[in-house]
Amino acid sequence: MLLPPSPQRLLLLEVREVRRRSGRRIAPAAISCLLLAAALACTSAPPPTPTVREPVQRAAEPLALEAADRPYVIDPREGYSRETDADSQLRDRLENAWRDLLEAGDTEGATRAAAEMLEQNPDFLPAQVLAAQVDFAMGENTRVVARLLPVGDALPTYTASQLLAGRAAERLGDVALSYAAYRAVAARSPLALKRAGELHPRAMEIVSHRLDEALRAEKIDEAQKQLSLLTSWGPSETIALEAERKVALARGDRAAELAAVKEIAARTPGDRLLLERRAELELEVGDPSAGLKIVQDLAARNPKDPDLARRLEAAKFRWRLAQLPKDVQGVASKPELNKGDFSVLLYWLVSQVRNSRPTAGRIATDVLDHPHREEIVRVVNLGLMEVDPTQHRFYPGSPVRRGQALRVVLRTLARFGAASCANGSADGGDVCSLSQGCGLLASGEGCDATAPLSGSEGVEILRRSLKLLGGS
Secondary structure: OOOOOOHHHHHHHHHHHHHHHHOOOOOHHHHHHHHHHHHHHHHOOOOOOOOOOHHHHHOOOOOOOOOOOHHHOOOOOOOOOOHHHOOHHHHHHHHHHHHHHHHHOOHHHHHHHHHHHHHHOOOOHHHHHHHHHHHHHOOOHHHHHHHHHHHHHHOOOOHHHHHHHHHHHHHHOOHHHHHHHHHHOOOOOHHHHHHHHHHHHHHHHHHHHHHHHHHHOOOHHHHHHHHHHHHHHOOOOHHHHHHHHHHHHHHOOHHHHHHHHHHHHHHOOOOHHHHHHHHHHHHHHOOHHHHHHHHHHHHHHOOOOHHHHHHHHHHHHHHHHOOOOHHHHHHHOOOOOEHHHHHHHHHHHOHHHHHOOOOOOOOOHHHOOOOOHHHHHHHHHOOOOOOOOOOOOOOOOOEOEHHHHHHHHHHHHHHOOOOOOOOOOOOOOOHHHHHHHHOOOOOOOOOOOOOEOOHHHHHHHHHHHHHHOOOO
């Protein structure tokens, strides 16, 4: 509700009323006297009850909307799709109250009309819009947004609601919310279309920053919500593709990351880092032949680059891996390996394991029905991996740790005569130091023996072991 006008404002209104009735100017001296009387009224005892100032007491001066805001305060029925909710009398009252608000600034009348209409029919959403228009005229933008968000959820293409919500959100500085409201009715309103087009780049940028903040805070689900906005607003834009890549990377979804990287790399063909990442992802979860071709091209253009030479060697190995049975390839792409998985990789990637005759006949009762029983039995009977001697169990589903895997590979190197590791103790000493000395770990590479092992990490360790065994 509006506060009662001050004495000075009442008097100024009276001056305007006298001017209107007489059609002539009031002498400046007379105005000065009136203003002086008002000043005295503020500093002395309360004035007596007025008897001749009824026009002043009836209502305050109308509240005029700014010219720039008036186009956003449209007929509350515009775009409303439930006209059957209201009878003609209710609709007429709504239109009259809205016109009085827009043309005469009658906020009190509109407020009263909206309240009475909602009391008569709580589901009559145009009355909510009318009430929000009063809030807007009063500068209560937060109340406008709070009142209209549920309306927008119920009727996303309700033009009068979304147009006003967008303008109020703009006033509050919430560009993303404003853009979303305008975008929802851009097909119905030329003004909404214009504003949505003007706000689009900034809205995309703001949501992208929110996504980055969510990822830094490790709030993956929140980042996914921001990504959903970006992909709905501009699915083919680079900023949305970059966001897809970031979220996929955070989730460990390499297939989704590859899809985004391919699109981005196609737009920036000279970006070497992007090409290298695409090659890695193609070799792991995409088209290995395409990944190998990318690395070959890069190496051909940079023949003296030792890093690319190493990448080419690894790419060739990954391409050969892609020729193995599909279930083996599936193991190589797993985010975390178990003992059975590592046995499979060891069997298929190290030809000496696959082609050697076992020297023992140990039995693991829990692998008899395992789909990779052959591979596990071979690795066990070569003495490369252990079986519980009392329970006769291998526990193929238990996680394999990085230190365990390195120890197994060291035993493999020792058994098959790798010169640099044949004299090392595979079952004693610090596994990380031994692995560094044999070349299973790259220089400066961390070695947390208790960490889980992914398929790609296991494959890389085995690739390095093949070099030590004389393969490539």
